[in-house]
Amino acid sequence: MQSKGYKVKVKVIHKAKPKQSPGKKRYQKLLLKDDEGTVMKGAIFHDDIESFDSALKRNGEYEISDAPITVIPEQFSSKVGELQMNFNDRVKIIPVSLNNCSDEPQYTKLSAIPVAEQKTEQKNEMLLDILGVVLFVSETREVNVGHNIQHVRDIYITDDSSPRPMVLSAWNDFTRQECETLSGWAQSSMVVGFVGVQPVTRKGIPFPLLDNIFF
Template sequence: MRCALFGDQIEAYEEVFKPSGQYEISKAPITAVDDQYKFNLEELPYQMTVGHQTIIQRLNPESGPIEPKYQPLSTIPRSPDPNGRYDVVGVVLFVEEAPRMIPNARGRDSPVREVSLTDTSQDHAMTISTWNDLTGKPCDAMNNWAEKFNVVGFTALKTRHTRGFTLNTTMSTRIIMNPKGARVDMLREWVKLYQHVLLDRQERILNVRYPSAEKKVVTIAELRSKKAANATPDEVAWIRVTIPEVDLQRVNAYIGCLGCGKWIHLALGTRFPCISCKKADTVAVHKYSVNTLP
């Protein structure tokens, strides 16, 4: 039976289907097709259409569905690997209330919803951005995160290196609400024994998500010790400094690169690649500079 892909789907499914792979495909409508549209007469008189609801799962030729190979969050390579796919299981600490629309790699708006996941391998949580259909029912199922520490599995995630180190779902990702295995049992036991550790990590996430009016003042040394691996994306910190003899007649306000502060002639909020600091994805924000008196 033929299954034709159109437009965006061609690229999107390239990573899902591999020659000679075996798949279980569900929710793909099958319709009758006229003889005149067949490439050869051996083809069945049907065609399958892949849509938003379609679920494609790779099978092991002998034993059915491939079991997830859950790995600790700390063992996911921190260097970019466009082909790497990772299965993780962890405790859900936070799920964004509703999906947001943001531009995807192909420039179209897609729904995205962030989930924070943690495990015993590192002392902070990791952000997983769920995309498209996964932002609906699968995320809603984890919406009781405030009352319950659910242990949930995610398969076939890829890594993302803009705005810190995060994980993204792919076309092959499954969100498994009732995962099984030794690693899962260990995490469930951990949840029972170390509620205070999980509450503490959850609080850190909530402080970033819902910042209080009170400013968090840190030292420059504390800021320096922040690495992509131990910072929470979008975390805001304040430093208290004294600028001696500031020349208040010469305050320059302008729009510049979020990363390096380079002046840029773009509208506020525009995303762009910065030629000055070489960041592939940065954003135009308000910047200002002051001088000290000569």
């Protein structure tokens, strides 16, 4: 079943940098929100990443139609039955600012779009969504990875599930503006959501790797 015959109006509230899975599959993650506040993940794969680079901008509002909606495999989702909008060359995208209709079209709710059958195996690594209070952000340190110098900052957060704080590791570009913002929020017990956290294990210890930050 294909998710056709619908039109939604959404805002791109987050657009991550393109990544490559261990299976050499290039992908880019998005977060979309409609007027009712429903949030849905989006995904672009392979060469379509460049094709949609200018068509979908962060904080832009768009009319989108005919994008297949699939259920994210459980090992890659943050909850059971989580849905994802997939973008390919058949998807129609129009910036809301270019809609000259005098009457607003009848948009479909994100929650009401039919789900397409999942036919392709996804090999993306598991991603987690985390919510917690920011306690402290460390200074930037340098780490030598494969003879390349990487910049890392540790973000300490806590929630009511454990007396121990969790440490998230932000790398390279995310050690700058985003971490400076988080450091300021640490003084006011701000609750922050982190989307797309990749769990990794080092020396047998779980270690969340943060390379997508969404406030």
